[in-house]
Amino acid sequence: MVAAVMTAPDTTSDANARSRLAHTIVIGNEKGGAGKSTVAMHLCIGLLRMGMKVGIMDLDVRQRSLARYLENRARWVRNTGAPLPIPEMVRIDASQARDLDAAEAEEAKHFEDSLRRLSEKCNFIIIDAPGGDTFLSRLAHSSADTLITPLNDSFVDFDLLGDVDPQTLEVARPSFYAELVWECRKLKAQQSRRPIDWIVMRNRMSPLDARNKQRVGEALDNLSRRIGFRISPGLSERVIYRELFPMGLSLLDLTDSGSGVTFTMSHVAARQEIRDLMIVLKLPGLEGKEISF
Numbered sequence: 273m274v275a276a277v278m279t280a281p282d283t284t285s286d287a288n289a290r291s292r293l294a295h296t297i298v299i300g301n302e303k304g305g306a307g308k309s310t311v312a313m314h315l316c317i318g319l320l321r322m323g324m325k326v327g328i329m330d331l332d333v334r335q336r337s338l339a340r341y342l343e344n345r346a347r348w349v350r351n352t353g354a355p356l357p358i359p360e361m362v363r364i365d366a367s368q369a370r371d372l373d374a375a376e377a378e379e380a381k382h383f384e385d386s387l388r389r390l391s392e393k394c395n396f397i398i399i400d401a402p403g404g405d406t407f408l409s410r411l412a413h414s415s416a417d418t419l420i421t422p423l424n425d426s427f428v429d430f431d432l433l434g435d436v437d438p439q440t441l442e443v444a445r446p447s448f449y450a451e452l453v454w455e456c457r458k459l460k461a462q463q464s465r466r467p468i469d470w471i472v473m474r475n476r477m478s479p480l481d482a483r484n485k486q487r488v489g490e491a492l493d494n495l496s497r498r499i500g501f502r503i504s505p506g507l508s509e510r511v512i513y514r515e516l517f518p519m520g521l522s523l524l525d526l527t528d529s530g531s532g533v534t535f536t537m538s539h540v541a542a543r544q545e546i547r548d549l550m551i552v553l554k555l556p557g558l559e560g561k562e563i564s565f
C-alpha cells in the first residue's frame with residue numbers, strides 16, 4: 273500500500289515552485305466521521321476572521337461536506353446581506369478516464385493547477401481529505417505543510433495510528449496510515465524545504481469519562497514519540513460545532529451573522545478550543561498575532 277505513494281523527481285525548479293505555494297493545511301484521517309470537515313470549516317472561518325486569505329479544496333468528491341457548507345454560507349450572505357468573510361474555493365472532481373494511469377495523471381494535473389491558482393490569491397490553502405485511501409488523498413498528504421488528523425476520543429479509533437497494548441499502553445506497531453504519512457514526509461522532504469508538521473487532534477471529547485480521557489491521552493503520548501506527531505488539546509463534543517451547518521455559519525460568526533443564535537457559556541468554551549488549536553498549529557505569519565475572534 274505504502275509503495276504506491278507517488279514519487280517525483282527532485283529538481284531545484286520543483287523545490288522553487290513548491291516554495292512559492294501558499295501554506296497548505298491538509299485535514300486527513302482515513303477513518304470516516306472523525307471530524308475532518310468540521311475542523312476544516314472552523315479553521316477556515318478562524319483564519320478568515322484573522323484577516324487571512326483562505327483557499328479551499330474539498331477532495332471528498334462524493335460527500336462534498338465542506339463544499340456544501342460553503343455553498344450554504346454564500347446563500348446565507350446573499351439572502352441576509354450579513355457581512356461574512358468567504359474563502360476562495362476550487363472544485364476537484366474524480367477523473368472519468370477508464371485507464372488508471374490516465375485518470376491519475378489528469379487528477380494530479382488538476383490538483384497541482386488548483387494549488388498554484390489558489391496560491392496566487394491566498395495565504396493558506398485548506399484541503400479536506402476524504403475518509404478513505406484515494407489517489408487524490410495521497411497527493412494532498414504529500415503536499416501538506418501542516419497535516420491535522422482529528423481522532424475520535426476513544427480506543428475504537430486508535431488503530432488508525434497504531435496498535436496499542438490495552439494493558440501497558442505500549443505501541444506494538446504503527447498503522448498503515450502512520451506509514452503512509454511517513455512516506456509522504458520523505459517525499460515532501462525531497463521536493464521542498466518545508467517539512468510536514470503533523471498534528472493529531474482529539475475530537476468529540478466527553479466531560480464525563482475522565483478515566484478513558486486519561487488513558488487515551490497516555491496512549492497518544494506514547495504514539496506521538498514513536499511516530500512523530502504533535503498533539504493538540506482538541507475539541508469537545510458540542511452541538512454548536514454542527515448545528516449551524518445548514519446556514520453555513522460557525523460559532524465564530526455569531527456576533528455579525530444575523531442568525532439570532534445567542535452566545536452561551538458553551539460557545540465561549542468552544543471558541544477557546546478553536547483558539548487553542550490555532551495556537552498549537554504555529555502557522556507562519558500568525559506568530560505573535562492577536563487572535564481576533
Ligand SMILES: Nc1ncnc2c1ncn2[C@@H]1O[C@H](COP(=O)(O)OP(=O)(O)OP(=O)(O)O)[C@@H](O)[C@H]1O
Nearest residue numbers: 304305306307308309310403476508509510513514
Ligand atoms: N466536536 C464535535 N461535536 C459535535 N459533533 C461533531 C464534532 N465533530 C464532528 N461532529 C459531527 O460528527 C459527524 C462527522 O463529522 P465530520 O463530517 O466532520 O467528519 P469527517 O471526518 O469529515 O467524515 P468523513 O470521513 O465522512 O468525511 C458530523 O455530523 C459532525 O457534525
Ligand SMILES: [Mg+2]
Nearest residue numbers: 308309332337
Ligand atoms: Mg468529511
